Amino acid sequence: MRTFIKGQLWPAVAILLAFTVITGFAYPAVVTAVAQIAFPGQANGSMIVVDGQTVGSSLIGQSFDDPKYFSGRPSAAGAGYDPTLSGGSNLASTSQALIDRISAQVDALRKANGDAPIPVDLVTASASGLDPDISPAAAEYQVARVAKARGMTEDQVRAVVARHTSQPFLGFIGAASVHVLQLNLDLDGLLR
Amino acid sequence: MEGKEVRFGPDTSGLFATVTTGTSTGAVDSMHDSFLPVGGLVPLFNMELGEITPGGVGAGLYGILVFAIIAVFIAGLMVGRTPEFLGKKIEAYEMKMAMLVVLSLAFSILFFSAVATATAAGKAGPLNGGPHGFSEILYAYSSQTGNNGSAFAGLTGNTLFYNLTGSFAMLLGRYAMIVPILAIAGSMAAKRRVAESLGTFPTTGPIWVGLLIGVIVIVGALTFFPALALGPIVDQLINNAGRLF
């Protein structure tokens, strides 16, 4: 019994205590400090601030219904882009519900944008339901509509789109994307 | 693109799913549930092997060591010596413990999935119909047993039934593996070291790698093959045929 306490129980308890302190307090404190000092923007949510007012996070998409704005992807987060209910549809490729939803989406897009082939990301819900990006093809698909609504030429709109298109990391990791919120802010002339 | 983020794209999402389930990480950047069935098969398969695919990372290390012990035992005899691994003889005790690990992995995944498919509370869980619904159940217990954290999130998991069975799967998946593996470690440490010679079973080189993969596939994966056939495999075939649920 004595040897059990001395040989096995005590080391186990000591290690538990030591790691509670190290991983429970010391490590989070250090990481928080480093983040706040070295990366304050990212550490606090990558917020987009316009005229001193926070309008959103560059990581979280928002819903845009007005035709003069580029709209994002369908969202399965709550009623749509609900940041407290982030999530995907989780529908399977063999799901009748998915096919029905996509068909409805296709019809709506056709009505608003005409009969051009629809990029797939505009009819599929993202993983988070808060995807801040659309594909360059999806942006291109909406250029005509936005230009018409704003009274700009398509090329003017395209130039703005190009400013907010990011290429994949190192050219091959991920995919090219267009940031919807920043694009729309820029169109409104709010980004400097 | 259903269930994927634009900036990650399908390629990186697939890669991430594979890596996260291979390395017992559990973070996700896309919804595995909405992958094509073969896409969902890969993470499912990774977890059912005990998260050992890239060669045993983190907690997967002991998983691959167990398979190494079993591989040495099955094929080691073919060099005409009783099996040894890392200079220690593999005997009845080690075998018992290694089989306990394999068995608890299979039990936790298959038994709880079977219970879920057989009870009303379990059947209420899946979001999708057809074989995909079954995949969701299978994925839930595979992930929980593997202590992975990723999910086929269509399954309504926050019910008494799934929370209870899931917690047992997690307990089994973690401790029913760690304890026997510690027992193996203790028993092997106490053993007389066997000197290496030309007659020693080689545990390096391409033959060994091939053998280990073979044993993992046959012993580890074939256990789940019938279940996988009823889940993602048939799901994909149905998908190809255009049948909907």
Add this chain to the structure above:
Amino acid sequence: MALAVIDTARGSRRIAREARQAQAGHAPGPRNRGIFDPKLLRGALGPAVRKLDPRQMMRNPVMFVVEVTAALVTLIFVSDLVGLTSGAAREVGRAPAFEFQIALWLWFTVYFATYAEALAEARGKAQAATLRKTRSETPAHRRCEDGTFEDVGSSALRAGDVVVVRDGETIPGDGDVIEGVAYVNEAVITGESAPVLKEPGTDIRSSVTGGTTLTSDTLTISITANPGETFLDRMIALVEGAKRQRTPNEIALSILLSGLTIVFLLATATLRPFGLYAGAPLGIVVLVALLVCLIPTTIGGLLSAIGIAGMDRVARFNVLAMSGRAVEAAGDVDVILLDKTGTITFGNRLASRIVALPGVTEREALEAALLTSLEDETPEGRSVVELARKRLAEIASDGPGTKAATPAAVTTPAEAKVATVVPFSAESRTSGVILADGTVVLKGAVDAIVAALDVKAPPELQTLSDEISSLGATPLAIRRNGRPLGVIELKDTVKPGLKERFDELRRMGIRTVMVTGDNPLTARTIAQEAGVDDFMAQAKPEDKIARIRAEQADGHLVAMTGDGTNDAPAVAQADVGLAMNSGTSACKEAANMVDLDSDPTKLIEVIAIGKQLLITRGAITTFSIANDVAKYFAILPAMFVVAYPELNSLNVMGLARPESAILSAVIFNALIIIALVPLSLRGVAYRAAPAAELLRRNLLIYGVGGIIAPFLGIKAIDLLITAVHLA
């Protein structure tokens, strides 16, 4: 020299025996029963049925599961046949005809397994029956305390009794000779018909075994074993397999197989709810078929047969292994200690060199050596004749130059007329001949020859003899009349072929250590000649134990042979101790194997048999597990074809119908057991090679082959049963 003569006499007997064994293919007499003797094949049919007893089957979990499922399917068949249950229409394979066939093949699967075991045991039983005949009650003349003798049955003898055995009588029990010298026929034990000399006081030749027969003279024997505990009794028990215990590796393997069985039981049992969920209800019969195909029935059914056959192979080699564990350990051995004398060398001295002294031509010396030995029938003498003749022929073919130098006075052997033979005697320590012309030609111990010389011995004679002695060889000087001519070197010779054997062992990763009482110089010479890896010179028995302990501490498994009582502790310490049957009972007691032929080099064969046993076990295990891949592809699509016709794309073999696919897999599973019976009884062909090479080869044959074979086999069976409309 007197001792040397006895030694050589023994050596020559040994040589003669080895020659006989070589002719008999190392498997003498009645033991050499073919593996597939029709009598044995028929004889195993009955015992195999008795082995179906569930109480016995319980010991083999894999086959027990098959037996239970066979009974279950039979029950389902019967109840379906009499219409007690109505099968669900959509279930695959719910038809009495199909159920009947599955049940039948499941029973065959179990029966084939028990048959393999019964067949493996049958040979041991036949051997035991022969031995048991010799164990029958024999009369014994026991010495009473007052010195008189009373006649009792052999079963009344106890350890410590003293008996007298006369010419033609059977020795009533194991014991040590305490008086008398006699020849004993030990054919019942060794299968060797030449009688063996027994005498008291020697380590090697004083132990006798009950059941053997005296062929000359009378022996007084002190009995050392009680009835039922004699060597013969133990031998009967061993070959009969009555006391067969599972070896550690066998137990570990059974655990693996049982574990896999439970895993697959789980996989198939859960398939029923999965199937119901998917709308594909699966019948018990189909699930049973899948289960039986997946669990490792091939190795499960053959495991004990492999073990028994391995022991039997050792026994047919005339080596008696006290346990299967010893045979298994033999496979693991990586250091072997071999005694020099009798194992590495013949233990007698043969002429290796004839050196002429200065001023004497080689031919002169050779011819003299030849003459001295012409009438000498000892192996030493014959070896001198042989060597001299060989050298003379070489010199003759060297050309006229050498011939011209030959003095005409020398008598050539052909013309030599031997008048008198001078035999060897202990006093003169010389032997040779006196020719018709009165010339005396003698060979003998150097100092004896020098003493008889007319002239002062040249200093070279002494240098040469010292040099020869220092290498562990024996110098013999030759003189013609009063003149010294040369020296014959008699050396203990390394047995032919050993160097190759040791090379083979080295390739297997086994190190050989020669143990000898010789001085280091001699030991080194012999060690180099024999090609052993290491040697121990001037070794005392305690040095051997120390060496074994040191090797074991370094993680080596050590094997050694021994015969004397001195060897017993070392033999016991070694992982594998092989005692010679001619050795003392103490040594045999300590050993875990006894060689009935008393041939120490057999240790090498025993190691090979041990390895072969393990390889066979591993090969069939690998084959059995690799088989599963194809069986999955045969059965799974068939099971779900009703609910998910799409799964038929997994039917890669293109099997005709779901029923035929399942039936084919079950039939293949049963037939493969019977097909592998010869392999498991005979053992996988073993070649000495490094582990990596063995693994590559065996993995290709039994691993890759094990994956491919069932694809072909199941397809072929499917074609066949479809053709005859069985399913």
